[in-house]
Amino acid sequence: MEKNIDENKQGETLVLDKKEGNQRKLFIESYGCAMNFSDSEIVASILSEQGFNTTQTLEEADLVLVNTCSIRDKAEQTVRKRLQHYNAIKRTNPKMKVGVLGCMAERLKTKFLEEEKIVDLVVGPDAYKDLPNLLAEVDEGRDAINVILSKEETYGDISPVRLNSNGVTAFVSITRGCDNMCTFCVVPFTRGRERSRDPQSIIEEVNDLWSKGFKEITLLGQNVDSYLWYGGGLKKDFNNASDLQKATAVNFAKLLELCAKAQPKLRIRFSTSNPQDLTLDVIETMAKYDNICKHIHLPVQSGSNRILKEMNRLHTREEYFELIDNIKRIIPECSISVDLIAGFPTETEEDHQDTLSLMDYVKYNFGYMFTYSERPGTLAGRKMEDDVPEQVKKRRLTEIVKLERKYSELNTRNHLNKTVEVLIEKASKKSDLQWSGRTSDNTVAVFPKEHYKVGDLVNVLITDCTSATLIGKAIDYSKNN
Numbered sequence: 001m002e003k004n005i006d007e008n009k010q011g012e013t014l015v016l017d018k019k020e021g022n023q024r025k026l027f028i029e030s031y032g033c034a035m036n037f038s039d040s041e042i043v044a045s046i047l048s049e050q051g052f053n054t055t056q057t058l059e060e061a062d063l064v065l066v067n068t069c070s071i072r073d074k075a076e077q078t079v080r081k082r083l084q085h086y087n088a089i090k091r092t093n094p095k096m097k098v099g100v101l102g103c104m105a106e107r108l109k110t111k112f113l114e115e116e117k118i119v120d121l122v123v124g125p126d127a128y129k130d131l132p133n134l135l136a137e138v139d140e141g142r143d144a145i146n147v148i149l150s151k152e153e154t155y156g157d158i159s160p161v162r163l164n165s166n167g168v169t170a171f172v173s174i175t176r177g178c179d180n181m182c183t184f185c186v187v188p189f190t191r192g193r194e195r196s197r198d199p200q201s202i203i204e205e206v207n208d209l210w211s212k213g214f215k216e217i218t219l220l221g222q223n224v225d226s227y228l229w230y231g232g233g234l235k236k237d238f239n240n241a242s243d244l245q246k247a248t249a250v251n252f253a254k255l256l257e258l259c260a261k262a263q264p265k266l267r268i269r270f271s272t273s274n275p276q277d278l279t280l281d282v283i284e285t286m287a288k289y290d291n292i293c294k295h296i297h298l299p300v301q302s303g304s305n306r307i308l309k310e311m312n313r314l315h316t317r318e319e320y321f322e323l324i325d326n327i328k329r330i331i332p333e334c335s336i337s338v339d340l341i342a343g344f345p346t347e348t349e350e351d352h353q354d355t356l357s358l359m360d361y362v363k364y365n366f367g368y369m370f371t372y373s374e375r376p377g378t379l380a381g382r383k384m385e386d387d388v389p390e391q392v393k394k395r396r397l398t399e400i401v402k403l404e405r406k407y408s409e410l411n412t413r414n415h416l417n418k419t420v421e422v423l424i425e426k427a428s429k430k431s432d433l434q435w436s437g438r439t440s441d442n443t444v445a446v447f448p449k450e451h452y453k454v455g456d457l458v459n460v461l462i463t464d465c466t467s468a469t470l471i472g473k474a475i476d477y478s479k480n481n
Contacts (some may be wrong), residue, residue, distance in 0.1 A: 003394050008169055027061035031079060032069025034220055036102055038171040040067045041160035043101065043128050043141070048133050059089055063097050065121075068104030070186045072373040075106055083118050099123060099137050100208050103190035106147045107377060107381030108175045113143045123189050125176070126150035129158075148378065149177075149192035151234055153467070156201040159208070165292070168425050168455045172205055174199065174255065175221030179236055180274060183303075183312045183379040184341065184372065187222055194235040196227045199250045203262050215423055215455050216267035216293075219259070225277035227252040253281035260289035265480050267423060267440070269293045275300065275323055276314040283330045291463035291480070295365075295442040298337035303358030304351035305345055312379070317358060324362050333443035335411065340400055343372045345384040350372040355405055363407040365441065398429045409467040412443060420445065420470070421478045422460045424452060445470035458481040 026047055030040045043065065044054060047457065055061055064086050069075040090096045099121030100112055104428075106124040113122055120138050123131060124147035137144035154176055162170055177192040202219075209217060221227060230241045230249040241249070250258070250269075259268050273296055286292045302308055305317050315323075327334050340355065371393040374386045420439045428434035428446045433455075436446050438459075446469060447460050457478035464471040 003216060022048065022051045022053040022060070023359060024052045024062045025055040025060055026063050026065065027055055027058050028065045028067065029082065030067040032067075032075055032103070035070060035173065035222065036103065038160065038173045038220055039102065039125060039128070041065070041162060041171075042158050042370070043131065045158055045160055046131050047299075051136065058086070059093060061093075061096055063099065063374070064090075065099045065101055068100055068102040070103040070107045070190055071480040072370065074373070078145065079104055087118055097121060097135075099138075101125075101128070103186065106149070106190040107186060109147050110145060116218060120144070122147060124149065126153045127291050128155070129153070141434065151193060151195065152232065154195060154197040156197040159205075163313070165347070166425055166454065169215055169216045169218070170209050171220050172202060172209070172217050173220045173252075174202055174224060175227050175436075179226070180223060180276075181312055181379065182301075183310065183384070184344065184375065186375045186378050189377050191222065194223070194226060195233065196229045196235065198232070199229050199255050199258060202255065203258055206259050206266065207309070209268050210263045213455065214266070216269065216456065217259075219256070219270040223272065223274045223277060225273050225279065225282060227255055229255075237379055251279075251281075252277075252283045253279065256282065256285050256292060257289070260292050264289075264291055267291055267293055269295065269299050269442075273298050274382050275320050278323060280326060280330075280467055283327055286334070287331050293440045293442065294334040295337070295440070296327060296334060297337045297381050300358065301339060301341050302344060302347075302351065303355035304347070305335065305354075307347055307351050307354075310346060310384070311344065317354065320358070321361060333441060335443070336362060337442070338362070338364045338367040338404075339403075340367060340369045341372050342369065342397040342400055343388040345372070345380060345387055347372075347383055347388055347396075352399075356399065359403050363393065363411065364404055365411045366408050366441070367404045369397060369404060377440045405467060406438070411470055412465050412470065414460045415439075416444065416465060417462065419459050419461050419475060420472075420479065422458050424454050424456050427455065439470070443470055445472060447472045447474050450474060457476050 028040055030037050066079055066082055079481055097120045100119050101123050105122045108271045112119045120143055121134055124144040126149050127146035130146045130358045134144035134146055141351055173194050177194040179186045179194040181188055192329050225480040228235050228251055230238055268291055300320055301311055303317055422437040422439055422445045424435045424437040426436055428436040434446045435449050438444055445460055452474055457480050459475045459478050460472040461475055462470045462472040
């Protein structure tokens with residue numbers, strides 16, 4: 001799976017405004033990618049109609065749900081520890097029910113219920129609308145499970161409840177599932193085949209968010225660039241569509257333009273991209289509209305053509321370089337971030353050096369970097385020996401991280417003495433006297449609060465920086481405010 005913007009977040013407890021008349025209490029915690037956090041908002045919306053208000057107090061909850069991630073073993077082990085904690089509390093609160101949602105639920109299915117007996121409810125990513133029926137089963141004293149993957153479900157008809165929202169930024173899901181069978185990735189097996197959401201429902205959600213005061217959205221998908229709406233159906237079945245469906249189809253570049261034109265002052269981001277699907281028309285659309293943020297998360301995973309082939313990545317090192325060259329030619333100010341895996345099976349020192357030389361060529365602004373973690377059920381897990389020693393993986397990762405930090409700092413310093421537009425999101429973690437926000441290219445900036453407020457778009461003169469954070473002073477409001 002390619003990483004979304006908040007992939008490496010730890011568990012986050014989500015809370016929404018209370019609905020009058022609801023008597024039951026829901027505690028929901030999310031791990032993993034931005035898609036999981038978005039899905040939790042859908043779950044909260046569905047359960048709000050079933051009499052549940054959310055709570056931050058675990059001990060008083062009637063229902064505890066953990067939305068899980070299977071991308072790495074560490075993520076699964078973290079969830080297991082949380083489940084042990086839930087069950088310790090459940091012993092003092094027998095009415096409490098515990099459920100597992102998301103990718104880990106899909107991967108392990110009945111193991112939680114039958115073998116380990118640690119949860120009452122197991123719900124896969126495509127079965128959230130079945131929660132009312134499953135909860136009825138649980139209320140009758142029976143375990144409940146639905147991990148059936150869907151060919152149609154996009155939750156386009158569900159209005160998500162914005163959880164723990166700052167009222168400024170929001171996720172908008174546009175696709176579900178993934179057709180790219182990367183050998184290291186479990187997502188196609190836990191989230192199913194790729195399908196796209198009706199663009200009209202997306203635009204309606206975008207307009208609704210703007211009307212509620214939101215200033216920035218992130219279009220989400222396992223692979224947003226392969227978005228393709230032709231009236232419904234799986235991406236893989238597009239070749240069988242009618243001539244009319246093909247002529248009126250909406251691809252990602254068109255969707256991006258529709259969103260940009262719908263609300264010209266709303267900032268638009270997207271994640272995650274795949275090199276094989278990021279086409280020139282997407283880059284040109286980004287350049288055309290000021291409100292589309294100039295940042296692309298473009299996972300490569302390895303710089304070695306041999307390893308890319310072993311990973312079943314459908315692009316080469318040379319094709320990736322060509323794409324990078326086009327981005328920098330069409331949008332010179334665009335920042336680029338990356339996912340990298342150190343120590344994939346059979347990776348040699350030469351392969352590793354290819355990754356480092358690729359990083360030297362691209363000079364990434366930031367990245368998500370990990371050692372290889374074998375995932376059961378993947379092709380690599382079934383067919384390839386995890387043969388790179390752990391100490392070698394860690395050494396290679398250290399070298400990757402060091403090089404990434406070098407270029408991250410250089411890119412951050414390039415903002416010095418320049419004026420940048422910053423969207424204020426929250427108070428700075430280090431000082432209540434300063435605001436924190438992000439530039440169009442996704443760099444964090446802090447500056448004195450003065451008379452500005454959360455949600456303002458402000459022009460900030462950058463006077464100093466750390467390795468990853470800009471420090472400056474607000475000059476005035478942006479023309480887009």
